[in-house]
Amino acid sequence: MIEQYQFSERGRRIAIISMLAGLVCLVLGYFIHADNPARTWGNLLLCSYYFVGLGIGSLFFYAVSYTAKSGWSVVMLRVPEAFANTLILSAILLVLVVAGGLLTHTLYQTWAAPGIATVGSHNFDPLVLHKRPILNVPTFIGGIGLFMIVWIIFGKRLRSLDIQQDLEGASKPLYKKTFITATAFLVVFAVSQSLFSFMVMMSNEAHEASTMFGWYNFGGIWVTSLSAITLFLVLLKENGYYKEVNENHLQNLGTLMFAFTIFFTYTWFFQFMLTWYSNMGDESFYITQRWRADWGYKFIYWLNIGICFVIPFFGLLTSDAKRNAKTLKIMAVVIILGHWLDWFLQVMPGTVKGNWGIDLPEIGAFLLFAGLASYSVMYSLAKLPMRAKDHPYLEESLHHHLLSVV
Numbered sequence: 001m002i003e004q005y006q007f008s009e010r011g012r013r014i015a016i017i018s019m020l021a022g023l024v025c026l027v028l029g030y031f032i033h034a035d036n037p038a039r040t041w042g043n044l045l046l047c048s049y050y051f052v053g054l055g056i057g058s059l060f061f062y063a064v065s066y067t068a069k070s071g072w073s074v075v076m077l078r079v080p081e082a083f084a085n086t087l088i089l090s091a092i093l094l095v096l097v098v099a100g101g102l103l104t105h106t107l108y109q110t111w112a113a114p115g116i117a118t119v120g121s122h123n124f125d126p127l128v129l130h131k132r133p134i135l136n137v138p139t140f141i142g143g144i145g146l147f148m149i150v151w152i153i154f155g156k157r158l159r160s161l162d163i164q165q166d167l168e169g170a171s172k173p174l175y176k177k178t179f180i181t182a183t184a185f186l187v188v189f190a191v192s193q194s195l196f197s198f199m200v201m202m203s204n205e206a207h208e209a210s211t212m213f214g215w216y217n218f219g220g221i222w223v224t225s226l227s228a229i230t231l232f233l234v235l236l237k238e239n240g241y242y243k244e245v246n247e248n249h250l251q252n253l254g255t256l257m258f259a260f261t262i263f264f265t266y267t268w269f270f271q272f273m274l275t276w277y278s279n280m281g282d283e284s285f286y287i288t289q290r291w292r293a294d295w296g297y298k299f300i301y302w303l304n305i306g307i308c309f310v311i312p313f314f315g316l317l318t319s320d321a322k323r324n325a326k327t328l329k330i331m332a333v334v335i336i337l338g339h340w341l342d343w344f345l346q347v348m349p350g351t352v353k354g355n356w357g358i359d360l361p362e363i364g365a366f367l368l369f370a371g372l373a374s375y376s377v378m379y380s381l382a383k384l385p386m387r388a389k390d391h392p393y394l395e396e397s398l399h400h401h402l403l404s405v406v
Helices: 009-032 037-067 078-084 087-103 126-130 137-168 172-200 213-238 247-278 281-290 298-315 325-352 360-381 394-398
Strands: none
Touching: 009 037, 009 360, 037 078, 037 087, 037 137, 037 172, 037 213, 037 325, 037 360, 078 137, 078 213, 078 360, 087 137, 087 360, 137 172, 172 213, 213 247, 213 325, 247 281, 247 298, 247 325, 281 325, 298 325
């Protein structure tokens, strides 16, 4: 008999408490820092982008598994599928945050401030005028919305094919449809994810330019999605689910977390190195803004790479560590928090300049969105059996074993 996840009262209560505590902290923080409303909106942007990232990163995991004809991951594919199914909620929240930030003149003010692209205005910026075909409110919100709609359509199509396979049984034509849909998504994702990160994150500082930015954000989205999937899977195992998931499955997940921690650091280093080598104003802008002595970001700039790279690199270096559920859980939490700090560094300098801190608004937004993500993932997971019963590679996944452990 295939397991069915029960959305427990305890899980529901924890998620709701997280949401309520986050909302209270966020509201209190807004009034305490009433002279700096951009701080609250910046945190909402950061966390809504993170929430969307978990959805598209998990959909990417699901699509790659089908396109690569991966056998080992089949038994636990319903977990990334549940994360991907949250895209509708996260998309709505992100669009509302972006629209609210523009309406209140707290987000994207390096290009959306009144008169900034008007010749003769006291704050006229010729660079913004040059970028105006993209950096205007209708195109900006419309572009973000279009990306989200396309990703949601792919996610819903893959989920419907998965449900159809459960109802009708596995067949070659059905598997081929899933394979084609997954492959098409990867092609679309390769282009749209970079443009999406340019619009949502980079454009918050209109003077910034980086040829590595899309890859850099992909690395962050991908490794945090892997970490969230792994954390959720380990917690489910601790609560008696997924007994068929063994140390070999965990080692594969740990290997992916380890590998893409290195990939993320590679993109971080080369973005930094190319900026230093070329010494071009629009590219070095990102670094100089975060190294300003009067803004105070330089310490967490270096702390960020320590949390995102040094700790998970050495923590997941051995095979024994990758096969240990407790170690994987700790490293997943470290990576999740580390990349929150990375996106904090991307959002805040262009939003609040040096008027930043880490207290109620930051904690509140994180708890609110963590609760929303947890609740929506658990709700989605409870809708279907915890594994596909007729997947062509199910038996391979159930008997997955790595021949050598080094």
